[in-house]
Amino acid sequence: MIVLAIDTSNQPLSLAVLKDGTVMGEKLINIKRNHSLQAMSEVEALLASLDVEPASLKRIVVAKGPGSYTGVRIGVTLAKTLAWSLKIPIVGVSSLLSLAWPGKYFDGVVVPLMNARRGNVYTGLYEYRDGWQTLEEDRNVAMSDWLVHLAEREDRVFFTGADVDVFWEEIQSVLGKRAYRVSEEEAYPSAVMMAKHAEGLPDEDAHGFVPNYIRLAEAEANWLKEQEKKNG
Amino acid sequence: MGIETSCDETAASVVRNGTEIISNVVASQIESHKRFGGVVPEIASRHHVEQMTIVVEEALEQADVTMDDIDAIAVTEGPGLVGALIIGVNAAKAIAFAHQKPLIGVHHIAGHIYANRLIEEMKFPLLSLVVSGGHTELVLMKEHGSFEVIGETRDDAAGEAYDKVARTLGLPYPGGPHIDKLAQEGTPSVKLPRAWLEEGSYDFSFSGLKSAVINTLHNAEQRGEEIDVKDLAASFQESVVEVLTEKTKRAVEEYGVKQLLLAGGVAANKGLRTRLTEMFGEREDLELVIPPLSLCTDNAAMIAAAGAVMYEQGKRSTLTMNANPGLML
Numbered sequence: 001m002i003v004l005a006i007d008t009s010n011q012p013l014s015l016a017v018l019k020d021g022t023v024m025g026e027k028l029i030n031i032k033r034n035h036s037l038q039a040m041s042e043v044e045a046l047l048a049s050l051d052v053e054p055a056s057l058k059r060i061v062v063a064k065g066p067g068s069y070t071g072v073r074i075g076v077t078l079a080k081t082l083a084w085s086l087k088i089p090i091v092g093v094s095s096l097l098s099l100a101w102p103g104k105y106f107d108g109v110v111v112p113l114m115n116a117r118r119g120n121v122y123t124g125l126y127e128y129r130d131g132w133q134t135l136e137e138d139r140n141v142a143m144s145d146w147l148v149h150l151a152e153r154e155d156r157v158f159f160t161g162a163d164v165d166v167f168w169e170e171i172q173s174v175l176g177k178r179a180y181r182v183s184e185e186e187a188y189p190s191a192v193m194m195a196k197h198a199e200g201l202p203d204e205d206a207h208g209f210v211p212n213y214i215r216l217a218e219a220e221a222n223w224l225k226e227q228e229k230k231n232g
Numbered sequence: 233m234g235i236e237t238s239c240d241e242t243a244a245s246v247v248r249n250g251t252e253i254i255s256n257v258v259a260s261q262i263e264s265h266k267r268f269g270g271v272v273p274e275i276a277s278r279h280h281v282e283q284m285t286i287v288v289e290e291a292l293e294q295a296d297v298t299m300d301d302i303d304a305i306a307v308t309e310g311p312g313l314v315g316a317l318i319i320g321v322n323a324a325k326a327i328a329f330a331h332q333k334p335l336i337g338v339h340h341i342a343g344h345i346y347a348n349r350l351i352e353e354m355k356f357p358l359l360s361l362v363v364s365g366g367h368t369e370l371v372l373m374k375e376h377g378s379f380e381v382i383g384e385t386r387d388d389a390a391g392e393a394y395d396k397v398a399r400t401l402g403l404p405y406p407g408g409p410h411i412d413k414l415a416q417e418g419t420p421s422v423k424l425p426r427a428w429l430e431e432g433s434y435d436f437s438f439s440g441l442k443s444a445v446i447n448t449l450h451n452a453e454q455r456g457e458e459i460d461v462k463d464l465a466a467s468f469q470e471s472v473v474e475v476l477t478e479k480t481k482r483a484v485e486e487y488g489v490k491q492l493l494l495a496g497g498v499a500a501n502k503g504l505r506t507r508l509t510e511m512f513g514e515r516e517d518l519e520l521v522i523p524p525l526s527l528c529t530d531n532a533a534m535i536a537a538a539g540a541v542m543y544e545q546g547k548r549s550t551l552t553m554n555a556n557p558g559l560m561l
């Protein structure tokens with residue numbers, strides 16, 4: 001069974017092709033380049049280099065968010081349209097979990113971070129114990145609140161993702177020596193890890209598959225607020 | 233197969249030989265955007281992702297064909313909302329790759345013009361008056377696939393002016409049809425400007441007219457006068473229609489065209505249709521083609537129709553095609 005995994009929710013593009021659970025090939029592009037331009041053609045190039053025909057794909061795994069709205073949509077649109085076209089299942093994996101892989105052998109909990117601007121982050125709480133476990137669901141939260149919350153736990157905390165840089169001082173000031181960070185060369189998403197993790201997840205239907213934005217669109221959030229005001 | 237997602241319609245269509253519609257599916261988001269008083273790009277993009285594969289599947293089902301019967305995938309490459317275009321472009325790329333079919337990027341306005349070919353075979357040279365929410369252009373075509381923009385708007389598109397004036401008049405979004413309806417009931421008794429621009433220019437400008445309407449309303453308010461909204465709507469529409477049709481007429485004469493095509497969402501405007509029919513409907517040296525309403529507003533059949541001609545001409549896009557919000561015709 002050949003599986004294609006795609007992550008376009010961060011600046012890096014991460015692709016992987018696995019056959020019966022073994023990595024056939026993977027690709028990471030970690031420079032600033034438009035996913036809408038490159039993602040499909042890089043999938044084509046990777047599959048061609050592995051001699052895999054599109055029709056041989058049996059499952060598509062995709063990072064479903066959170067992350068850059070546009071970035072996530074590009075991956076999800078490609079994945080669901082490929083899945084629908086090839087009549088194969090699609091499986092969504094958290095974009096945050098895709099960043100968690102360097103924490104696999106860490107003795108403690110893993111916290112992937114994505115900068116969501118204005119002091120907010122997309123984050124979640126994970127742990128590797130017989131596979132990846134979600135301790136706390138992905139969320140959009142003020143970094144200061146999240147750190148207070150993490151400080152209540154006793155664990156050592158491993159922070160992953162390229163955006164750790166932005167918050168490292170703040171993290172240290174709250175968690176002190178309990179905080180660890182991913183090294184620079186491992187601060188990128190891993191489609192391989194997503195594909196492995198997805199082996200234990202149920203198939204989803206392509207038509208109904210949508211990104212997990214976590215946040216409402218700004219216009220919608222404002223509109224809802226106004227409705228509440230109107231209704232007292 | 234055509235795919236279109238440049239604004240707030242998710243659309244897919246199957247067209248035979250670029251001239252015959254087999255299916256034409258449009259999922260409109262207008263109800264969702266109404267509460268915001270206009271199209272919100274982020275919301276539009278979210279709806280496109282939800283609808284994309286459903287709409288394409290429906291287009292195949294209604295056409296009673298499979299992907300094996302499809303020769304090429306044509307998709308709107310631009311212009312439009314970038315976040316919206318991206319969904320159609322990437323979906324089209326995925327379909328083209330999965331089924332190993334040729335991919336063709338189409339200019340949205342070329343699509344609007346080619347909507348006419350689904351009604352009537354094109355006769356060159358032809359002139360197309362393109363009026364929509366984002367465009368007001370006079371396009372001269374000497375042969376298939378060749379577009380010469382001889383006039384365009386320097387500020388607001390006609391449809392944009394309609395929407396803004398409608399908002400000032402307190403009409404719901406989208407405003408165009410409401411103004412059109414009011415205008416039918418009123419008389420053009422309010423003096424409003426016409427922007428002819430320099431002598432011989434085929435360009436348009438509607439922002440001055442829009443401001444004049446807003447000023448007329450404000451002044452009347454300040455003086456405590458009642459203004460008849462129907463008459464104001466009729467006067468605004470009269471000014472737009474007169475400039476559009478007079479410039480079109482001059483271009484028709486100068487270029488000696490055989491066909492005049494109306495294209496774009498504002499082509500649904502009754503005032504404009506009626507005037508064009510009065511001016512050109514009876515002429516023997518010129519054929520006037522006005523597509524039905526369903527082909528004037530955004531749809532994917534028009535993208536397939538334009539794509540079919542490009543396919544015949546051997547034009548192909550690669551999988552590195554990107555959405556291009558500022559694409560030139």
Ligand SMILES: [Zn+2]
Nearest residue numbers: 340364497530
């Ligand atoms: Zn249009």
